[in-house]
Amino acid sequence: MRRGTPSWLFALVLTSLLCAAPAVQAQAEPPAAPRPPSGLMFADIPDDAGSAVKLDWRLSPDDSAGVGVxxxxxxxxxxxxxxxxxxxxxxxxxTSTTVDNRIKRNHAYFYRITAYGPGGTTPALASAGPAIGRESWFNSTRTSVLVFLVVFFLLVLYxxxxxxxxxKPxxxxxxxxxxxxxxxxxATEMGRPVLYxxxxxxIDEIQTVAALVILESVARMTARYETPIRVPVAYPIPFTIAQEMVKSGxxxxxxxxxxxxxxxxxxSPExxxxxxxxxxxxxxxxxxxxxxxxxFYGESLLLAETGFATGAIQVAGTANVHQLPFFVVACDYTLIGEELFAASAYLSGEPRLVGGLKGADVLKLLIIVTILVGCVLETFGHHGLTQWMQTQ
Amino acid sequence: MNVSHDLGIWVAALLTLFVFSFLYKDNPLYKFAEHLFVGVSAGYYIVLNFWTVVMPNLIDPLVRTFTGVDPVTHAKVVQVGGPFAGSIGDYRAWFLIPGILGVLLFVRLIGRGEWLSRWPLAVIIGVYAGLKTTGFAHGDLVAQVQASLQPLWTGDLWTSFNAIVFTVGLVTSLLFFFYSREHKGALGVAARTGIVFLMVSFGAGYGYTVMSRLSLLIGRFQFLIEDWLGIK
Structure with missing residues (x-):
């Protein structure tokens, strides 16, 4: 204590501390364990592969905001x-609900839930079960996907x-x-090869499949013009298919x-x-x-710029939106997005492929109509179409 | 300046300079870096795929099925049902089918049986085409169309203007990709509007991506200056 502090103040502080001591002692007693939650219910999640069960329960009576039990x-x-x-x-x-999405389908499980807090854990009241995750044969949230696919295939086949x-369209x-x-x-006039x-x-990338289909038509042209073609490939399976395509051309x-x-x-795949x-x-x-x-990805500009520096005529086609600007800038011609997929039909002139192109065009019209109708419905507060197209 | 004494950093720095020398012209140093890069990465890819794809997904399950012993843990595996029962959680002897298809891919190295290698190629393309069709229809087609359905008038002028510009851009861009009619008359006007929208988006994408590439270049220079030369 500093010199000069009045003795009556010291006595007052000491008295206050002594009076408060029993209260502090009461707060230090460990709280009781919370009472357990009840009413554990389970339900199979619909429209899935049987890998999830939804669980709901009533909160512990001691689980109130701010109580902390x-x-x-x-x-x-x-x-x-x-x-x-x-x-x-x-x-x-x-929390009174959760989803267990790590279960085996058609397997019976039992669940129990306990509450814990500073006072410990009380044993669960009972278990709930058997809860079984059943696989659904049809995902009803994807009906719109099925409808669009069926319409697309019917149009293309027709x-x-x-x-x-x-x-022939x-x-x-x-x-x-x-x-x-x-x-x-x-390239033929200059007596130099073509690089494809x-x-x-x-091969799991659909653009690679399209590129290999186009390769057959390109190889046919180079064979006709008696011009050598060079096709460096990054992965083994496309390499094998590219050999087949060039040979077929x-x-x-x-x-x-x-x-x-x-x-x-x-x-190299690198x-x-x-x-x-x-x-x-x-x-x-x-x-x-x-x-x-x-x-193509990050290498697109490296390739297109190097090619531009050599003075070669360059034609590019990709559906990778972020790489298209680089090809547009550095190449003489660029096939944008879907034009890459149309190229194989266009080059081959094969009636079946050209027919497929026409089918895709009609689907685009249907999509435009769907967008316009959907926007008008949304403007007037009708959300039926939007909800029908909502998928999981 | 505190030049690094780490051999790995010296190799990386020299290879970086060899690659940069391509900016002047093609030269033996660049060729050395190029061939080293291609050779090492191709070899690494083959070894990586053998140990992470072929072994765990084909060889190990077949060994487990036909010997009853787990090749990794050497523990005995409880065999339930026959080798094709699939009741112990994997596809067991069914892996013979993709195994045989995989071997058939190598038949093309033998002149006379080359045609056999087309069977697995047909399976591979067919399977991926099927998988991708439903994937695209779900993720790219329906999901994007659904996300495009928005009210054209919300009461707020700028939000409504944004929605209308978006919808006009979307519809006209789609019309640009219409192949079975000449782009003349109203369709021509719509298609030209669509290509304007596409080019504006390409311009924005170009600027954004160039900035990210510059940051990669800066990272490489930082490596040379700080990690290699020790200038901080």
Missing amino acids: VTGYVLERGDSPVGPWTLVDSLLAR YMSAAQGGK FVRRLAGIDAIEEAIGR VPGIQD YVNAGRPEAYEPDSVSFV QFAYAAKLSGIMLRDKPAAHLFMGS
Whole structure:
């Protein structure tokens, strides 16, 4: 105590502390364990593969806002009503529902839930079960997807059969696709090869499939013009298919003997190793035409810029929106998005493929009508169409 | 300046400079870096796929099925049902089918049986086409159309203007990808409007992506200056 403090103040503070001591002692007593939650209910989640069960319960009577007796809940699962129990989840206080989405389908489970807090844990009242996750054969939230797919397939099949029956639909001229033949012609005049790059993705990317289909038409042209083609490929399966496509192009052009197996080469699935190799090919082999078709990522500008520096005519096509600007800037022609998928039908002139293109056009009209009708309905406060198209 | 004494950093720094030398012109240093990069990455990919795809997804389940012993833990596996029963949680002997298809891919290396390698290729393309069709219809088609349904008038001028511009841009961009009619008359006007919207979005995307590429370049320079040369 500092010198000069009045003795009456010291006495007052001491008295206050002594009076408060019993209260502090009372607060230090451990609180009781919370009473358990009750009414544990379970329900199979519909429209799934039988891998989830929804659980609801009534909160512990001690779980009120600001009381602090309940810290959280522990949900456990077992194969029988008496356990043994496995922890499913640990949940915060005031939580009365959760979903267990890590169960095996058609398997019976029992659940129990306990509340815990600073005072400990009270045993669960009872277990609930058997809860069984059943798989659904039809996901009703995806009815709209089914409707769109069925309409699309019916349209495509109808126009394909009509095209095969002689009613070949009109397809407008596409400058980017016409430029492919122009580029191959230029390479022929210059006596240099054509470089065809089918993207940097594996066969599970649909753009790679489209690029390989286009490759057959391109190989047919190079065979006809007697111009060598170089096809460096990033993955093993597309490499094998690319070999088949180039070979098929040469056979269809009536020049199977001109096919060179080494025209298709495997490089590396590593993105920038592939880009480095292609840059080297562009500078050393000096192809007169670069055709970039398929899925591209960060290497797109490296390839297109290097190709531009060599003075080659460049045609690119991709549906990767973020790479399109680079191709638009650095290439002579660019196939934007869906034009890549239309290119195979356009180049081959095959009635079935052209019919499919017409079917896709009609679907686009249906989509436009759906968007316009949906926007008008939303404007007037009707949400039926939007809700029908909401999927999980 | 405190130049690094770490051999790994020296190798990385020199290879970086070798690759940068391509900016001047093609040269033996760039060729060395290029061939090293391609060779190492291709070899790594093959080894990685063998141990992370072929072994755990094909060889191990087949060994487990036909020997009754887990090849990883060497513990005995309880065999329930026959080898094709699939009751112990994996597809067991059914893996023979993709295994055989995989082997058939290599038949093309033998001249006369080359045609057999087309069967697995047909299966691969067919399976992926089927999987992707439903995936695209769900994630790209219906989900995007649904997200585009919005009120054109909300009471707020700017929100409504934004919704109308969005819808006009969407519809006209779709019309640009219409192939079975000439882009003349009203369709031509709509398609030209659509390509304007597309080009504006490409311009914005270009600027954004160039900035991210510059940050990658800055990261490389930071490595050379700070990690290699030790200038901070």
